[in-house]
Amino acid sequence: MFKDATLPEIENVMQQAWKAFHVYRKMSLKHRADFMRAIATELEGCGDAMIQTAMRETNLPEARLRNERARTIYQLESYALACEKGDWLEVRIDTAIPEKNPPKPDIRKMLVPLGPVVVFGAANFPFAYSTAGGDTATALAAGCPVIIKAHPAHPETSQLVADAILHAAEKCEMPDGIFAHLHGASFEVGKALIEHPYTKAVGFTGSLTGGKQLFDWANQRKVPIPVFAEMSSINPVFLLPEKMKTEAAEMAKLYAGSITLGVGQFCTNPGLIIGLEGKELTLFVEKLGKEITKIAPATMLHTRIFKNYRKKKDEALKQSGVDIVAHSEIKPTLNQGSPTIATASGQTFLSNPLLHQEVFGPYSLVIRCKDMKEMLQVANKMEGQLTTTLMATENDIRIHDKIVDAVVNICGRFILNSVPTGVEVCLSMQHGGPYPATTDSRFGSVGADAIKRFARPIAFQNWSNDLLPDELKNENPLGIWRTVNNELSKEALG
Amino acid sequence: MFKDATLPEIENVMQQAWKAFHVYRKMSLKHRADFMRAIATELEGCGDAMIQTAMRETNLPEARLRNERARTIYQLESYALACEKGDWLEVRIDTAIPEKNPPKPDIRKMLVPLGPVVVFGAANFPFAYSTAGGDTATALAAGCPVIIKAHPAHPETSQLVADAILHAAEKCEMPDGIFAHLHGASFEVGKALIEHPYTKAVGFTGSLTGGKQLFDWANQRKVPIPVFAEMSSINPVFLLPEKMKTEAAEMAKLYAGSITLGVGQFCTNPGLIIGLEGKELTLFVEKLGKEITKIAPATMLHTRIFKNYRKKKDEALKQSGVDIVAHSEIKPTLNQGSPTIATASGQTFLSNPLLHQEVFGPYSLVIRCKDMKEMLQVANKMEGQLTTTLMATENDIRIHDKIVDAVVNICGRFILNSVPTGVEVCLSMQHGGPYPATTDSRFGSVGADAIKRFARPIAFQNWSNDLLPDELKNENPLGIWRTVNNELSKEALG
Structure with missing residues (x-):
């Protein structure tokens, strides 16, 4: 239905984005925030048609999609607030000391936007991590134009969201090129976008193969x-002995829910549960298996994700030493992911790296360690993760x-006595982690600190007050927090 | 005199560093800061022998080296203060809202150290950007052990500084492996260090070729x-017309000093001066040339740097359209860099990328633009820079x-009406910039914000107050600034 963007189209989009950047980066924080809020309003106004389209393209249920759109609107609004508040600008002011030898000049530093950002939306979140999702919202807050490469699994939904953004851009008198939306089922489109000299940063949510290629x-x-x-993240969960003594059964129930939530299609899905061999773990596995058999298979996002789930799960299950514990007793139909639990010994896990890989879907492997020393070996063998519990x-x-210590x-x-699924949108959230969870552990993709991914510091030395950006002026006209001569303050300079 | 580290030695050092990391990262901010201050004290106590060694190895004059060591001590002390103050930890706390649907958990985020950091010292700063320099100080503040690959141009100085650090480590009861010092004239040592799985980050100051390889x-x-x-940075200086009308002669004098300071061996050396053709620029060039002829050649850091200077300068001077304006009238002796000024038209510069490259030494090229449109073209053609003036x-x-706009x-x-040489050590300093000035424009290497290069955020979800690190506890026992429910505060949580 949608044609892949051609190279001349990509060239044109990037030229426009570059021009827009020079206008947009000088717009006030308030203007940027108003634009973000206008996008939120447009999305809210899109109504049922958008939800219906998303349901058809992603097989996700209506309530989930309504919640996800509401979350996307909340992200735009809360990042708009953070954008205006300006804490993320990391303003540092050191005033001149002319009598020092040599004289100390006046220096004032703040974050400025990197330039056009290319965003690759996620298959599993058509709203919250896609076209108007967290990457787009934080890039716009930072002062960067956004170019979306629509996910080929939900191109119509993406187009509807893009139209909403473009309406908002028009209403807010944004420069042409502030936002662009391209389709591209072929990898060539993504490659051309990343290689374009005007592209200054990239946001992506998806597979390890895809992300590593970018x-x-x-x-x-x-x-x-x-x-x-x-x-990629398997989000290990460690069951420690004293807790297991009294709560094995409750935990099994809790985790059956977390493993199968949204057909297991969350990046924080708990794919690995590590316990100590013994009667408590036997009880846990038994209970977990019993719960899982009762949970019905459900249709996955698209055929490729389903096929991948089946392939990776089958591969894991046929490894030597891996035993199936339970699967849903209801027979799956076409493209339905069937909840499945398997188990293996600590030694099996330690000696087989394939078992460390993510199986995207409602699947989890329970590791039975023979003692705490082996559990520690398992913890130390773990690759980078979004979450550990x-x-x-x-x-x-x-x-x-x-x-x-190993988990830190x-x-x-780092979650205690809860489940990793469910990512709260707030400043303290870290949705990120060491490779291969992400390509840059120093940043996350949820919460207003994600704005800083798309900005860099610049220091103005020896500028007169009138010529400085408002953020750095003596009067502090924006009323933002600034570190002045090493002390945080909202005051004007004397 | 010093043998290159062998692969087994490197393996051993990295194993020790990894062990030390697990102890050091849990030491309090105060303990880390005390260690940094102890290093400063040791350096102070090293006295003349260290200065004499550095003079012999680097050909730098005594006063410069004394100042540089004092600066290194200041860096250690001021970053120790920043380490303890804890602003860099970026603590964010969002308290639980159990009545929300779904309930909002308690989440608390702070930066934690990445792990062992390998630092490659700079040839041109045997103290301030080498063994106990900015990279080492900020990595230690972040909680990371440091492994130094000594610069082969000043191995003895590096060894003396390393000994001082090891003394301080002993006095402060630091774990073995907190600091290691390896020699390596061959690139194999650096490669093995970077490829070691326990290396978690790298600091480097040097050439584009070297840095890009790492x-x-x-x-x-x-x-x-x-x-x-x-x-790499050529630190362009733009001479704008009204300023030139009245101050061409003064500026020429100012820049003759900046171009030749330290035999031009600063990363912020102004290698390119861009003006508008006309009588003011003619006067500027004439004055600058006259000043330069009077400045004596001086011995460069080492033979390779001298040979590189001569080669790169000769290459630039023989480009079509490049004319020599002046050079020092005093004949250089062995390994002495002779101050030199050349000139070329805007068109010549725009059409010849070789002229955009850094010539490390006391050399600057004056670009004569035919109009402001051409000056803008020159500005837009510029690669990433540490500074622009x-x-x-x-x-x-x-x-x-x-x-x-182009320069931002x-x-x-971004400097106004001053010279780029001279890098003030303070929080507002940004010593960094877009590629090829650095490999990561989002960070700088001078000022306490540089600590953040070696740390990443981790969020603790649903932990009880007793189990949290001090930085995140309700009582705020360290008295640090924290963003609590979106507001900056030093208060304890109610």
Whole structure:
């Protein structure tokens, strides 16, 4: 239905984005925030048609899609607020000391936008991590034009959202080129976008193969650019002994829900559960298996994701030492992901790297460690993760501090006695983590700190007050927090 | 005199660093800061022998080296203060809202250290950007062990500084492996260090070729790691017309000093001066030439740097359309860099990319533009820079706003009516810039914000107050600034 963008079209879009950048980056924080809020309003006004289209393209249920659109609107509104508030600008002012030898000049630093940002939307979040999602919202807040490469699994939904953004851009008198929307089922479109000299950063949510490819292209450019790819995570859950003594059954129930939520199609899906061999773990596995058999298979996002789920799951299940515990007792129909639990010993896991890989879907592997030493080996063998969870009493944590230490080094979010699914949109959220969870552990893609991915510091030395940007002026006309001579302050300079 | 580190030695050092990391990252901010201050004290106590060694190895004059060591001590002390103050931790706390649907969990985020950092010292700063320099100080503040690859041009100085650090480590009861010092004239040592799985980040100051090589190695790892390489900059200076009307002669004198300071061996050396053809520029060039003839050649850091200077300068001078304006009238002796000024038209510069490259040494090229349109073309053609300078009246800046706009996009520090040489150590400093000035424009290598290069955020979800790190506890026992429910505060949580 939609044709792939041609090279001349891409060239034209990037030229427009570059022109728009020079206008947009000088627009006030308030103007940017108003634009973001206008996008939110447009999305709200899109009504049922958009939801129906998304349901048809993604097989996701109506309530989930309505919630996701509401979340997308909340993201735009809360990042707009953060944009205006200006904490993210990291303003530092050091005033001159002329009597110093040599004299100390007046220097004032703030973050400025990088330039046009190319965003690759996610298959599993047609709204919140796609066309008007977190990457787009934070890039716009930073002062960067956005070019969307629509996800080929939901091109019509993406087009509807893009139209809403373009309406908002018109209403807010944004420069042409502030936002562009391109289709591209072929990888050539993405490659051309990343290699274009006017592209200054990339946002991506998807597979490890896809994200790593973008990262490599970006680094092989004449001028390398940052890629923020959120890719692969199995989100390990450690069941510690004291906690297991009393709560094995409750935890099994809790995790059956988390593993199968949204047909397991969340990047924070718990794909690995690690416990200590013994009667508590046997009870946990039994209960978890029983719960899973009752959960009905459901249609996955699209055929490719379903086929990939089946292939990766089958591959995992046929590894030596891996036993199936349970699967849904209801027979799946076409493209339906069937909830499945398997188990393996600590040794099996430690000696087989294939079992460390993500199986995207409603699947989880329970690892039975023979002792705490082996559990620690498993923890130390873990690759970078978006999240790691401990199910533990306070005592467990104090006694098994080496497990805690190992986990701190591999994850972006460290959860205690809860489930990793569910990513709260707030400033304290870290949705990111060491590679291969993402390509840059120093940033995350949820919460207003994500704005800083698309900005860099510039220091103005020896400028007169009148010529400085408002953010750096003596009067502090925007009323933002600034570090003045090493102290945080909202005051005007004397 | 010093043997290159062998692969088993490197393996051993990295194993030790990894062990040390697990101890050091949990030491308090105060303990880290005390260690940094102890290093400063040791350096102070090293006295004359260290200065004499550095003079012999680098050919730099005594006063310069004394100042540089004092600066290094200041860096350690001021970053220690910043480390303890904790602003760099970017603490964010969002408290739970149990009545929300779904309930909002308690989430608290802070920066944690990446792990062992490999630092490649600079040839041109044996103290301030080398063994105990900015990269080492900021990595230690972040909580990372440091492995130094000594610069082969000053191995003895580097060894003396390393010994001072190791003394301080012992006095402060730091874990073995907190700091290591390796020699390596061959690139193999650097490659092995970067490819080691326990290396988590790299700091580098040097050439574009060197830095780009490290960057590529780091990105080709199974688990890519960040490289902060400060590399190449010609630090363009734009002479705007109104300013030139009255101050051409003074500016020529000022710039003769800046171009030849330290035999031009600063990364912020002004290598390119851009003006408008006419009698003012003629006067400027004439005065600048006259000043330059009077400045004596001086011995460069080492033979390779001298040979490189001569080669790159000769290459630039023999380009079609490039004319020599003046050189020092005093004949240079062995390894002495002779101050030299050349000139070319705007068209010559625009059509010859070789002239955009850094000539490391006391050399500058004056570009004569035929009109402001051509000057804008020159500005737009510029690669990423550490600094760009405007010599301009307020009027100039308002009229020629397009030049200002072009410059904002290419530099890390934007200077008005001064010289780029001289990098103040303070929080507002940005010593960094778009590629090829550095490999990551989002960070700089001077000022306490540089600590953040070696840290990444982690969010603790649903942890009880007792189990949290001090930085995140309700009581705020460290008294640091934290963003609590979106508002900056030093208060304890109620």
